[in-house]
Amino acid sequence: MSDGPIEWDAESYDEISGPQLSWGMEVLGRLELRGDETALDAGCGSGRVTEELAGRLSDGRVIAVDGSAAMIEKARERLGGRAEYLVADLAQLRIEQPVDLVFSTATFHWIPDHDRLFESLRSALRPGGRLVAQCGGEGNIREHAEAAAAVAALPEYEPYLGDAGELWNYAGPGLTEERLRRAGFAEASCWLEPRPVVPEDPLRFTMTATLGAHLARLPERLRRPFAQAVLDRSRAPITLEYVRLNIEARVSA
Numbered sequence: 432m433s434d435g436p437i438e439w440d441a442e443s444y445d446e447i448s449g450p451q452l453s454w455g456m457e458v459l460g461r462l463e464l465r466g467d468e469t470a471l472d473a474g475c476g477s478g479r480v481t482e483e484l485a486g487r488l489s490d491g492r493v494i495a496v497d498g499s500a501a502m503i504e505k506a507r508e509r510l511g512g513r514a515e516y517l518v519a520d521l522a523q524l525r526i527e528q529p530v531d532l533v534f535s536t537a538t539f540h541w542i543p544d545h546d547r548l549f550e551s552l553r554s555a556l557r558p559g560g561r562l563v564a565q566c567g568g569e570g571n572i573r574e575h576a577e578a579a580a581a582v583a584a585l586p587e588y589e590p591y592l593g594d595a596g597e598l599w600n601y602a603g604p605g606l607t608e609e610r611l612r613r614a615g616f617a618e619a620s621c622w623l624e625p626r627p628v629v630p631e632d633p634l635r636f637t638m639t640a641t642l643g644a645h646l647a648r649l650p651e652r653l654r655r656p657f658a659q660a661v662l663d664r665s666r667a668p669i670t671l672e673y674v675r676l677n678i679e680a681r682v683s684a
């Protein structure tokens with residue numbers, strides 16, 4: 432996997448991320464809040480879910496963190512003074528005041544080292560603080576991932592992607608609970624949920640939302656052909672079999 436965050440097409444992500452917004456709303460729906468907490472949105476993207484989180488924290492604060500400067504700009508455009516903003520790698524987070532809640536959706540599977548990620552997030556939480564998150568989990572978009580691996584092995588792509596290894600980190604619930612406890616969380620509960628998606632515009636959707644780490648390694652001229660070749664290996668209508676990993680954990684008080 433890549434070692435650090437990549438840049439995203441924030442304009443396109445903002446437009447095509449209907450599925451991610453609906454999953455984010457589900458996670459927010461099960462989140463109990465008083466309304467005065469300080470929450471960190473870890474991997475806020477263009478801020479669509481962050482905006483909903485901020486709406487639940489009328490007496491609190493939201494710190495929107497993302498590794499992509501373009502995403503942070505888009506989130507700032509959307510939320511203005513309703514949040515604070517930070518461009519940072521979540522695996523190496525340094526914040527001044529510990530927060531009550533780390534919230535995150537559709538992000539952790541982009542980060543290669545979950546031990547390091549969870550240690551970093553735990554150190555951002557106050558005693559008794561919570562981590563409530565969802566990301567791609569074990570088995571996520573399996574056929575699409577197999578197609579991407581097969582296309583990456585073709586001679587025109589292999590020089591750029593041959594040594595890339597796994598570009599997504601789709602962990603299972605048992606291993607994730609183990610890692611959370613190892614990182615110092617006292618309670619940890621994780622579970623998987625299927626959430627299939629039939630994208631309206633599969634090429635735009637996959638180039639923006641699923642294949643970014645592959646495309647970032649390719650020269651511009653090969654990006655669209657790579658994504659198209661991946662899609663050509665799937666039956667129409669293209670269905671991305673998303674599997675979400677839900678994460679709830681708490682630091683001891």
Ligand SMILES: C[S@@+](CC[C@H](N)C(=O)[O-])C[C@H]1O[C@@H](n2cnc3c(N)ncnc32)[C@H](O)[C@@H]1O
Binds near residue numbers: 435448
């Ligand atoms: C699919 S978007 C999710 C955005 C938003 N949470 C949502 O649900 O729509 C994933 C986000 O994670 C960010 N990201 C990936 N790896 C990161 C890292 N190591 N540190 C910080 N942000 C990262 C990307 O820049 C991107 O904005």
